Amino acid sequence: MATPTLEKNGTAEAGFADTPYITATFRIRRFNPEVSDEAQWQDFQISIDPKERVLDALHKIKWELDGTLTFRRSCAHGICGSDAMRINGKNRLACKTLIKDINPEKPILIEAIKGLTVLKDLVVDMDPFFQAYRDVMPFLITKGNEPTRERLQSPEDRERFDDTTKCILCAACTSSCPVFWNDGQYFGPAAIVNAHRFIFDSRDEGGEQRLEILNDRDGVWRCRTTFNCTDACPRGIEVTKAIQEVKRALITRRF
Amino acid sequence: MQIHKYDTVIVGAGGAGMRAAIESTKRSRTAVLTKLYPTRSHTGAAQGGMAAALANVEEDNWEWHTFDTIKGGDYLVDQDAAEILAKEAIDAVLDLEKMGLPFGRTPEGKIDQRRFGGHSRNHGEAPVRRACYSGDRTGHMILQTLYQNCVKEGVEFFNEFYVLDQLVVEEDGVKKSAGVVAYELATGEIHVFQAKSVIYASGGTGKFFKVTSNAHTLTGDGQAACYRRGLPLEDMEFFQFHPTGIWRMGILLTEGARGEGGILRNKDGERFMEKYAPVMKDLASRDVVSRSIYTEIREGRGCGPEGDHVYLDLTHLPPEQLDAKLPDITEFARTYLGIEPYTDPIPIQPTAHYAMGGIPTNVEGEVLADNTTVVPGLYAAGEVACVSVHGANRLGTNSLLDINVFGRRSGIAAAEYSAKNDFVALPENPAQLVQDQVERLRNSTGTERVAALRLELQETMDANVMVFRTEQTIKTAVDKIAELRRRYLDVSIQDKGKRFNTDLLEAIELGNLLDLAEVMATSALARKESRGGHYREDYPNRDDVNFMRHTMAYREVADDGTESIRLDYKPVVTTRYQPMERKY
The missing domain is CATH 1.20.58.100 (Fumarate reductase/succinate dehydrogenase flavoprotein-like, C-terminal domain)
Known part of the structure; x- marks a missing residue:
């Protein structure tokens, strides 16, 4: 590849530096039981660089217009999983969604993820989500004596479960799942992804136990393969494929 | 207000807090108070690796690692602590592997290792492959693995509890820890946690800078709680600026990118690090590289219309290598800059990254009330603490190591302290x-x-x-x-x-x-x-004559209520390595 040149600098960055600010409307689903039992939509108009994140817009609203607007966030670049929300009807991380990519000409709809109880504005009760995660025994299970050094694992065996190790437990997948919306007892995609991460880890010896848990009536068979979860995952995990692989393992008992 | 009683309370659930919790929960009744759900902690943002002289891919030993750490810290490192860090690194990595961490592997199936800044063979001869890694998601994997093991051990978490005060009481002229006061986000209720021992593992304070790799939540809550109660803070002037943050945003792009062969270039396309660090080049220590970048910018060789950044060039690396070894940071460039790293260089600038200073501790994690006296029952580990293994500049991959080695040590020490000692009475009106x-x-x-x-x-x-x-x-x-x-x-x-x-x-x-x-x-x-x-x-x-010593800052309150800062100094512990001129 060529060494970077000045000409390339010019084109690569001119757009970024010269971006004009735009006025965008954020239509946010507000809910605060200390104030009212009813949720309602509220519009905020702000001037913002469309190359900024939705999270930047929410901060601008909170910091300059309305300090009561409440949402979770931490890392602001898509690895902590705090700020999953529904943006124009789709589950996204606010810190990984640029305003220019969601048609800022029209009001941008922001609401809490679905299927978990809303506690205030965009904050939901995450406890049922983490309970489902804990239920699939999300830790390495081994038998016998531990080796002195590391367990050996070939690069191919390591690659086998790489996709599902990327999960950041943001709940974007689980809260996009129509089965989960209708029945909160369903483990949901995220828990299954985390079971997959261990079932297909060559070092793990707890596969049978986990498969039995997922064979439950609230387990993998509830999945209707709508692919919402795969579309929602901000880490690009092939969630539906992982669920299918767990189903197949249940039938063949090979993993 | 609610009052809770636990043997051991851990403040923070990042790598250090959860590593401590795994030890402490086995030995004492433990509560972990964390202002975030544990998996949201910023350990998860660490990318490149965790150093340990496993010698899996080439000759290496922990003494070389010790030397590199001391030299990297510009001889402000306490050398006894650096020895422990480097020596215990090997077990720290193996422990994580046994807990399930999916490390990258060599063709033989061993833990693979890559190069990283400041890590060298035989005292600076050439870069060495010492960083154990998992793609560019090593911190994510450590955070997940530790959380998984906390679930396994049944660690008790109080999520979204903000610790806002450290209760310090004086008994017979000795400062002791009685517990902490926390604010529950969900309800606004205030909780007092009486505890025989308390471990701070609440992370850094990078949010006082604008361009930073730190999360919004890294606001130094633990340091501030202790400082306000008259405990010192050590070496707070030492803050690390990571050379490669995304231009203007500060988002971290791992040093592992240069470990994999990435090159820093100025507007003329020149590999400028050759001028500043002829041997280690782009893999010199972070302070050296960050100064070099700003020197280029100041002397008019910065890139872009405003000449305010330089490039991280990965374009000569095969796309398969970028996909396999650096998937996340290449995606960051695409998402946030709209740049394709296969074909275009990435604009970067140094970003405020890591506090070398913090709450002073000894090697058991016990917090110091002055240069020598420990505060019974009070511990700290990870970025919030200053052991000091990082001295004036931390080496890349030594922080993921620090949280594991000193998280584990403080978890054991605090739980053992809880087993042998009784509660200290709470002060009147503790909240x-x-x-x-x-x-x-x-x-x-x-x-x-x-x-x-x-x-x-x-x-x-x-x-x-x-x-x-x-x-x-x-x-x-x-x-x-x-x-x-x-x-x-x-x-x-x-x-x-x-x-x-x-x-x-x-x-x-x-x-x-x-x-x-x-x-x-x-x-x-x-x-x-x-x-x-x-x-x-x-x-x-x-200036080794006047300043080879740690700064100790104390908050003083005069009778009329006026606050001031009193500075004192603490000697550096030197064992084997006398200060030398630092060249890379």
Whole structure:
């Protein structure tokens, strides 16, 4: 590849530096039981660089217009999983969604993820989500004596479960799942992804136990393969494929 | 107000807190108080690797690692602590593997290792492959693995509990820890946790800078809680600026990118690090590389219309290698800059990254009340602490190591302390300070806004106490911080409610940042030398005669209520390595 040149600098960055600010409307689903039992939509108009994140817009609203607007966030670049929300009807991380990519000409709809109880504005009760995660025994299970050094694992065996190790437990997948919306007892995609991460880890010896848990009536068979979860995952995990692989393992008992 | 009693309380659930919790839960009744759900902690943002001289891919040993750590820290490292860090690194990595961490593997199936800045074979001869990694998601894998093992061990978490006060009582002239006071985000309720031992593992304080790799939540809450109760803070002037943050945003792009062969270039396409570090080049230590980048920018060789950044060039690396070894950072470039790293270089600038200083501890994690006296029952580990294994500049991959080695040590030590000792009686009205603080902010009708003050703080810190400092710039920062602290008294919030009041918490966090920024700038002003991450243009050389010693900053309150900072110094522990000139 060529060494970077000045000409390339010019084109690569001119757009970024010269971006004009735009006025965008954020239509946010507000809910605060200390104030009212009813949720309602509220519009905020702000001037913002469309190359900024939705999270930047929410901060601008909170910091300059309305300090009561409440949402979770931490890392602001898509690895902590705090700020999953529904943006124009789709589950996204606010810190990984640029305003220019969601048609800022029209009001941008922001609401809490679905299927978990809303506690205030965009904050939901995450406890049922983490309970489902804990239920699939999300830790390495081994038998016998531990080796002195590391367990050996070939690069191919390591690659086998790489996709599902990327999960950041943001709940974007689980809260996009129509089965989960209708029945909160369903483990949901995220828990299954985390079971997959261990079932297909060559070092793990707890596969049978986990498969039995997922064979439950609230387990993998509830999945209707709508692919919402795969579309929602901000880490690009092939969630539906992982669920299918767990189903197949249940039938063949090979993993 | 609720009162809880636990043997051991851990503040923070990142790598250090959870590593401590795994040990402490096995040995004592433990509660982990964390302002975030554990998997949200910023350990998960660490990318490149965790150092350990496993010698899986080439000759290496822990003594070389010790030397590199000491040299990397510009001889402000306590050498006994660095030896422990390097020696215990090997078991720390193997322990994580046994807990299930999916490390990258060699063709033989062993843990693979890659090059990283400042890590060398045989005392600086050439870069060595010492960093154990999992793609560019090593921190994510460590955080997940530790959380998984906390689930396995049944660790008890109090999620979204903000610890706002450390209870220190004096018995027979000895300062002791009695517990902590926490604010529950969901309800606004205040909780007192009486505990035989307390471990701070609450992370860094990078949010007093504007361009930073740190999360919004890294506001130095643990440091501030201890400092306000008269405990010292060590070496706060030493802050690391990571060379490769995404231009203007500060998002971290791992040093592993250069470990994999990435090259820094100026506007002429020149590989400028060859001039500054002929042997280690792009893999010199971070302080050296960050200064080199700003030197290029200052001398007119920066890129872009404003000449305010340089390039991280990965275009000569095969796309398969980028996909396999650096998937996340290449995606960051695509998402946030719209740049394809296969074909285009990535604009970068140094980004405020890591506090070398913090709550002083010994190698067991016990917190120090002065140069020698420990505070019985009080521990700290990870970025919040200063052991000091990082001295004036931390080597890349040594922080993921630090949290595991000293998280484990403090977890064991604190639980053993809890087993042998009784509770210290709580002070009268233990929640008073927090109640007053919360009520004052809720009822304030002042005209100052949190976000505006925070931005002014960040801008003055970026402008005046970053990579290059002078007496004049630091004084400008000190004056500005004093002004902001006055104005902070007049700050008000809009959310007056109890439920998930993040408006209130942001105001409290700003108070912490202001206190710590003041300590940092004051410590920097007094250190009239250049060492590691602290570079004074008016004192460009290291001065081992006067300054090979740790700064200890104490908050003093006069009888009339006036606050000031008293600086003292603590000798560096030297075992085998005498200071030498530092070249890469």
